[in-house]
Amino acid sequence: MSRRNTIAIARIVEETPTIRTFYFDYDLQAKPGQFIMLTDLANGEKPFSISECESDQFGVTIKKLGKFTSNLFEKQAGDLLSFRGAYGSSFSLKGNNILLTGGGYATPPLYYLCKELLRKGAQVTVVNGARTRDDLVFCERFENLGLEYKKITDAGCFGRAGTSVDIARELLSNNDYDMVYVSGPELMMKAMRELLQSYPGLNYEFLFERYMKCAIGICGNCTMDPLGIRLCVEGPVLAGHQVEKLTEFGEYHRNAAGKKEYFK
Amino acid sequence: MSRRNTIAIARIVEETPTIRTFYFDYDLQAKPGQFIMLTDLANGEKPFSISECESDQFGVTIKKLGKFTSNLFEKQAGDLLSFRGAYGSSFSLKGNNILLTGGGYATPPLYYLCKELLRKGAQVTVVNGARTRDDLVFCERFENLGLEYKKITDAGCFGRAGTSVDIARELLSNNDYDMVYVSGPELMMKAMRELLQSYPGLNYEFLFERYMKCAIGICGNCTMDPLGIRLCVEGPVLAGHQVEKLTEFGEYHRNAAGKKEYFK
């Protein structure tokens, strides 16, 4: 476990009414795909992916969902928060002609990945999908990178209605990508896996979410059947050859008590 | 505290009927003047100075005195002993024309010092004194180094009767030493200090013995009045400017219970 740090929120950017990015002036040295455990030591502690990471600051982009995140949305710049990490595996940065496919509040970690890929000189196409405009984030940031960028919502806010998987399907059939990175809701990623099964030679990596308690690989709450690998240590980023073997993927996950909950 | 090591005695050299050198095949990386705490985990644990130290072995030269050392003299090569260290301060290796003055079983650490000084290119004169022939050790080793070497016993076994201080007095008046290193019984060292007070500019270092329990600077048993420095950390080697200030030197020491015992 890297040491716990307690520092003030440097600034908060309102991305949409329900999504905000919290910045901290701290040299986290996280790799793309890694996450921190964030807490105010009063309302629980939860995992969040790094969406931006420079030598002088990093950010996490957070969707207001339940008790913890609602409480977080009460905080102001200057308020103290405490975090530990960065934890977990990271995206491999492999590939030269790369497709990034994101969904909803899970897209932001792909932004940090994207910047690192561009720094490496790779060619990157980004698809960003969400159910509504309120869940679609980081559009401007991606657009400012000057790359091929497509956004879409189920609701059709930008003309066409559909999912990021629909766009990825078209892009895959018209392009010759050598790597695909995906971060989105589990059922979206399930659809992506099905899609990717038509491209047998194509490598890909997914960023998963499972209920995390310890985040240091001991409580066993975040293991993935049937491999038993821990999403907090061997994940949250898993490679295609691992994803292929996961039987629980898209089917169920385990809740705070370790009880199986099936996806609807 | 450096880790405890338990290894076999590699060989035992009988120096005199009451003094033996125990060798261990271990790269101790001790500096001249440092000591180890030695034990068989059954009969106590005691401090002994390093008398030889190469990359593949080191030795401690031990006088049979009481319970602990008598028990040690029952051990054979191959028997296991356990030690921790090396501990404490070391001789500074300063000087170009150097006088070493040793007494009895306290002389051997000067042998390791001597070898290091010669390696540095210094010119070294050694005086080795003891009460009887049985307490005079390392003569051959010093003689083999091809330097000016004088030995003497109170009993006059080698012609003249006297102490190493007597010889040191003559050498000091006839030579221009720039450094003196001394290791011997406390009252011999007291005489040396008196002698050295006639040479105000001359630097010197003494190797002291005090009752040691922890050897890591916490029990406080080995402090020297009035400075309070710990012989196991800031000592056992003290420089002349420190020695000058010691009020307990040659007067008293504290026993296992921390009770003052006066030298007779």
Place this chain on the structure above:
Amino acid sequence: MKGKISLSTEFLGKKTKSPLVLPAGIMGMTWSGMRYVIENGCGIITSKSLTLESRSGHPGPVVAEFAGGLLNCMGLCNPGIIDGLAEINDFKKLMPEIPVIASVFATTAEDFAELSRYVNDSKSDFLELNLSCPNVMDEFGLPLAGSKEQVTDIVKLVKKVSKIPVIAKLSPNVTNLSEIAVTAEAAGADALCMINTLGPGMLVDIDLVKPVLSNRTGGVSGVCVKPIALRAVYESYSRVTIPIIGTGGIASGSDAVEMLMSGASLVGVGSAVYAGGIEVFNIINQGIAEYLKKHNYTNIGQIPRLEKLHEQA
């Protein structure tokens, strides 16, 4: 003419390829987690402590690191006895030859007996009674393992119900641990496991002016508890004849040998999974094998034991 070095041993009639045990609460939540640990060199699995109803445990932070160890206040989160045993059964389907200890937690002898009935209906090989969780004291009071009467009542009642061997897991946070060990043996326990976490302890965030753990305090585990665990095992080993699973701060082959020498039959490896990674089981196995080789032993049964307390001069 030396035989091949083997780490295999027997525990209460079951064979294991390694003396290393995954203790309760570490990775033993899911059948696949159990598998992952075994594939990395562990010999025997203990499940997370299961309760009659499922528990989500305490909110986070539930773990905190400090020099020398870990604090945790998981709060006995578990999916409940039924789902928990389903995980064990799924694991046994996959790896039937690996012994599994089902750990259970309750506060009354009756509930322990009820849990034991469920466990006896599962594929579990052994039943472990967690008499010693320090993280639910606010909820349940002092650890049961502090009271000879309660230990006697619980073990006796469970032994009436259970056909599979019963292990009593004891707490170091008592003044008379070896007496409790004797008590558990007298009540019929087939083996002991010790120690559960120490303390509890607390850490403070000096900027937020709050305890770091959500539950304020948490049990201490990891390398810093090794001396306490060795002493606990040794003193109990000196007084009982049933086997002991020695757990607490074991992180290397020589740690494991120290534990076996102190009287343990098997060695638990918990927090080291965090500090040393999942590889730690293989690394410890290797370290034990090297010790055996150095001393010309071929199996762990040849590792000498310390003289028992009363045998000493």
Place this chain on the structure above:
Amino acid sequence: MKGKISLSTEFLGKKTKSPLVLPAGIMGMTWSGMRYVIENGCGIITSKSLTLESRSGHPGPVVAEFAGGLLNCMGLCNPGIIDGLAEINDFKKLMPEIPVIASVFATTAEDFAELSRYVNDSKSDFLELNLSCPNVMDEFGLPLAGSKEQVTDIVKLVKKVSKIPVIAKLSPNVTNLSEIAVTAEAAGADALCMINTLGPGMLVDIDLVKPVLSNRTGGVSGVCVKPIALRAVYESYSRVTIPIIGTGGIASGSDAVEMLMSGASLVGVGSAVYAGGIEVFNIINQGIAEYLKKHNYTNIGQIPRLEKLHEQA
């Protein structure tokens, strides 16, 4: 317009330049050792625990290092009350303004009272009753601090005899530490000191097949006991009004602030003298000063305390 940062504070009416206390058994054997510690930044001295007769303690090895801390079985070696107080008097002659706590150890209230009379005739500022040494259990049985009756008897009798304030030093190796704290306060103790060493613990030499310490087991101290010490101080602080010297595992400025926040009035620094060198007092003082500066405080009295236990929601 901010004042200069100061670490000075008052304890039972005596001024000290630093909240750091040298606890009993560390360097407090000789007057010059006490001086050396003060010259390196410590604020208050506690002497080695003194007994009526002198004691040579256990044979070596009396200390052993392990990941996270130290084990010791010094065995209460000390020159006896008369010579020990002579060392204190010699120190006070040199540094009259530095408060000195004379620590004493006995097994009966009468002997404690006898020791207290000696101490009251010395230049000592405070009297500390070591009710909690775990290294002489073979000789003297369980620590006195485990029994409310004994704590009451001893403190009451000593308070009748002593004109100087009385500090009760408590053991963490009990199941009801904060109750003992309340008991000591009720009996008249003017302050508490906690914790004494933990355990005891044991380490094994796997080649010699022997415990490393001559006395087999030893009390655990050093960084690994910090969480236990913080919890002990916090729980006691929540229940008593007398000041507490918080001791155990303090090795840095932020450790010291954690301890003050948990309710300590002064902070003991023992084993860190080994791990961090004699410089450790100055380093900790500096760390506390930096914390004060960062939070715009000018003295340690401004460091906030955790909410007491019963004040919590």
